[in-house]
Amino acid sequence: MKFIDCPIIGVRPHTEFSISGVVDVEPEEIIDLTPAAWTFDRNSVPIERVEQWYHLPTQLWFDVTRNTGTDEISLVAIKGEENE
Amino acid sequence: MLRLLKYGFIEGYAEPRYFNTPESMNETYDVVIIGAGGHGLACAYYLAKDHGVTNVAVLEKGYIGGGNTGRNTTIVRSNYLTEEGVKFYDASLTLFESLSEELDFNIFYSERGHYTLAHSDATLRTARWRAEVNKHYGVESEVVGPEEIARACPELDLSCGGNHEILGALYHAPGAVARHDAVAWGYARRASEAGVSIFQGTEVTAIELDSSGVETVVTNRGRVKTRKVLSAVAGHTPSVLTMVGLSSPIEIFPLQACVTEPIKPWLDTIMVSGSLHLYVSQSSRGEMVMGASVDPIEVHSQRSTFEFVSDICDQMLDLFPFLAGVKINRQWAGMADMTPDFAPIMGTTLVNGFYLDAGWGTWGFKATPICGRTMAATVVNDRNHELITAFNLSRFENYQLVGEKGAAAVGH
Numbered sequence: 292m293k294f295i296d297c298p299i300i301g302v303r304p305h306t307e308f309s310i311s312g313v314v315d316v317e318p319e320e321i322i323d324l325t326p327a328a329w330t331f332d333r334n335s336v337p338i339e340r341v342e343q344w345y346h347l348p349t350q351l352w353f354d355v356t357r358n359t360g361t362d363e364i365s366l367v368a369i370k371g372e373e374n375e
Numbered sequence: 376m377l378r379l380l381k382y383g384f385i386e387g388y389a390e391p392r393y394f395n396t397p398e399s400m401n402e403t404y405d406v407v408i409i410g411a412g413g414h415g416l417a418c419a420y421y422l423a424k425d426h427g428v429t430n431v432a433v434l435e436k437g438y439i440g441g442g443n444t445g446r447n448t449t450i451v452r453s454n455y456l457t458e459e460g461v462k463f464y465d466a467s468l469t470l471f472e473s474l475s476e477e478l479d480f481n482i483f484y485s486e487r488g489h490y491t492l493a494h495s496d497a498t499l500r501t502a503r504w505r506a507e508v509n510k511h512y513g514v515e516s517e518v519v520g521p522e523e524i525a526r527a528c529p530e531l532d533l534s535c536g537g538n539h540e541i542l543g544a545l546y547h548a549p550g551a552v553a554r555h556d557a558v559a560w561g562y563a564r565r566a567s568e569a570g571v572s573i574f575q576g577t578e579v580t581a582i583e584l585d586s587s588g589v590e591t592v593v594t595n596r597g598r599v600k601t602r603k604v605l606s607a608v609a610g611h612t613p614s615v616l617t618m619v620g621l622s623s624p625i626e627i628f629p630l631q632a633c634v635t636e637p638i639k640p641w642l643d644t645i646m647v648s649g650s651l652h653l654y655v656s657q658s659s660r661g662e663m664v665m666g667a668s669v670d671p672i673e674v675h676s677q678r679s680t681f682e683f684v685s686d687i688c689d690q691m692l693d694l695f696p697f698l699a700g701v702k703i704n705r706q707w708a709g710m711a712d713m714t715p716d717f718a719p720i721m722g723t724t725l726v727n728g729f730y731l732d733a734g735w736g737t738w739g740f741k742a743t744p745i746c747g748r749t750m751a752a753t754v755v756n757d758r759n760h761e762l763i764t765a766f767n768l769s770r771f772e773n774y775q776l777v778g779e780k781g782a783a784a785v786g787h
Contacts (some may be wrong), residue, residue: 292681293476327772331624331715335613335683337675359627360675 394567417747440559489550588727610710
């Protein structure tokens with residue numbers, strides 16, 4: 292079992308979380324992309340990225356920085372807040 | 376013992392190698408196939424057999440059949456939901472049935488009958504829908520009740536521990552299992568005999584284009600000139616697409632499976648439960664082969680987890696409580712390239728001479744022969760084979776998705 296050290300709630304098993312994908316920065320305007328490309332296209336290569344994780348027991352949202360190649364988590368912050 | 380000693384001294388007595396690897400790569404090939412899994416090797420075989428194209432190189436980063444070809448749970452079936460799906464997978468099943476003779480190589484193809492269990496009215500409704508679509512296209516499929524399921528598999532607990540009672544099932548008589556490694560080895564052997572070159576331990580690092588399309592494939596063993604490249608690399612598809620500047624909706628999720636220790640033969644059908652996220656069959660060695668839906672998180676590695684085994688055993692014991700004392704022997708994972716509509720991405724692309732056989736997510740093994748045949752025809756004619764036109768990469772920009780989710784995966 293994998294445990295994750297989170298702000299406020301401490302160390303938690305990762306099965307307590309529901310993962311809802313990458314934090315996408317919405318473009319100011321869609322210039323070069325067609326709407327279909329914006330809807331469907333993904334760049335699914337190994338990369339470090341920020342994901343939104345929902346902690347079911349406490350109903351808290353976290354921004355989790357994770358490497359999709361190695362599955363290592365480098366930073367966990369309460370959503371919308373800077374980590375200390 | 377004496378025989379062993381005797382033949383040990385006779386040179387050339389041993390069986391020939393399954394396939395030959397030339398010392399060095401040619402400067403030019405008519406077709407370069409990236410990925411020597413079942414799909415890539417099948418394509419090489421049909422290029423040689425159907426079209427007489429033998430100046431072909433198959434490049435493999437690891438070893439043949441070492442990716443998802445050797446990591447799936449070997450189920451072959453054609454009870455899909457859409458017209459495109461049913462026709463395509465049924466053509467594959469027909470090829471599978473005679474594949475041992477065709478390759479003169481035993482792939483241990485074994486028809487078992489395939490039950491998709493329904494634990495709710497909604498699932499039963501989808502089962503009826505699928506049965507009607509299947510019958511319309513001549514595929515043997517029907518909805519059966521609990522009595523018939525109990526007759527076929529008396530060991531099954533129809534009440535599922537009282538939690539999710541089984542109301543019926545979609546029964547697909549031609550559902551089968553096959554030895555997955557043998558499919559890759561068989562295709563490799565016959566393709567190699569026909570003159571195709573297979574290079575293991577050869578990684579593609581870049582693909583160079585010129586004004587008329589694909590020009591050079593750069594590998595860790597040197598550069599190869601070619602005008603036609605087929606990518607058949609499953610979980611590494613997005614990385615290969617980046618080399619030619621294409622993007623796709625593919626996302627990579629790990630798909631895990633495991634086997635128990637070998638036990639006496641008792642299960643001669645294939646049991647699938649969408650609600651329990653579980654499919655199980657018994658291998659010819661006696662192991663229970665079990666698989667689930669993909670992990671809920673994007674990961675680009677073949678790592679396996681403890682939670683997977685604990686979850687799948689929990690579900691498995693709901694169906695078969697008597698297996699409580701049986702131990703898990705091995706577990707593993709593959710990288711599944713999932714698409715939003717649970718259908719593959721095949722055929723031509725916007726880059727001239729670059730062909731794609733991808734998006735095979737959790738449903739690729741059963742399509743191995745027909746993928747090889749249709750992709751070979753597509754590569755030779757530079758035009759999508761009629762069976763795969765609906766699966767082209769362009770369907771996303773045209774919003775013409777195939778909608779196979781109800782039949783392609785257990786996790787829905």
